[in-house]
Amino acid sequence: DTAVSQTPKYLVTQMGNDKSIKCEQNLGHDTMYWYKQDSKKFLKIMFSYNNKELIINETVPNRFSPKSPDKAHLNLHINSLELGDSAVYFCASSDQGNRFRSHYNEQFFGPGTRLTVL
Amino acid sequence: LAKITQPISMDSYEGQEVNITCSHNNIATNDYITWYQQFPSQGPRFIIQGYKTKVTNEVASLFIPADRKSSTLSLPRVSLSDTAVYYCLVGDRTGKLIFGQGTTLQVKP
Numbered sequence: 001d002t003a004v005s006q007t008p009k010y011l012v013t014q015m016g017n018d019k020s021i022k023c024e025q026n027l028g029h030d031t032m033y034w035y036k037q038d039s040k041k042f043l044k045i046m047f048s049y050n051n052k053e054l055i056i057n058e059t060v061p062n063r064f065s066p067k068s069p070d071k072a073h074l075n076l077h078i079n080s081l082e083l084g085d086s087a088v089y090f091c092a093s094s095d096q097g098n099r100f101r102s103h104y105n106e107q108f109f110g111p112g113t114r115l116t117v118l
Numbered sequence: 119l120a121k122i123t124q125p126i127s128m129d130s131y132e133g134q135e136v137n138i139t140c141s142h143n144n145i146a147t148n149d150y151i152t153w154y155q156q157f158p159s160q161g162p163r164f165i166i167q168g169y170k171t172k173v174t175n176e177v178a179s180l181f182i183p184a185d186r187k188s189s190t191l192s193l194p195r196v197s198l199s200d201t202a203v204y205y206c207l208v209g210d211r212t213g214k215l216i217f218g219q220g221t222t223l224q225v226k227p
Contacts (some may be wrong), residue, residue, distance in 0.1 A: 003162070035143070040219070041156075041203060041218070041219070041220050042217070042219055043162070043205060043217040043220070045215045045217075048215070090161050090162070092161070106152075106164040107162075107164065107168070108164075109161025109162050109163070110161050111158070111159075111160060111161055112160070112161055
């Protein structure tokens, strides 16, 4: 069973379009994340979210928005796509539990979605 | 924000011990240091995490000096399958997660 899954695996689209990437985790975790990995393999966190709090990296354009229909899903919506949005997007999840708040519980990553904007 | 620095690449041979050092000035008191491994076309995978001194698990060791401004991931007796990108992850004082730029380890026969 796949712990963290993402769809689609590949997404090719035109500039200006709106697209979504779906993420699901079956680990029962309470916190989910979205990361962007650029062509130089640099990983940058975009959002972290649990059922209580959304933490947004302030460098992320507001064209990007996470949507969580339930605890097991965190989808990423992107409006007005730009060439610079081309990257691999990873979803991840972790169990923060009742511990003192920390972002350092082990994160489980999905396989990634390669987005190409033409 | 904390600045995370690690070597861009390293080469090694099968059977050798590999040490990858990450520099993380301005690390916050409550921050942990985590290392992830990433193979091509896959998501990163957790290797090890520590706060201070030394942590060891079945695949690696993590050495953290008293000032915690750096950490060293040690991979004993690497094999060809250890060829991957290794990321150091630390939080800065605002609580955000910061990844290093990754170290590409190439293990040669």
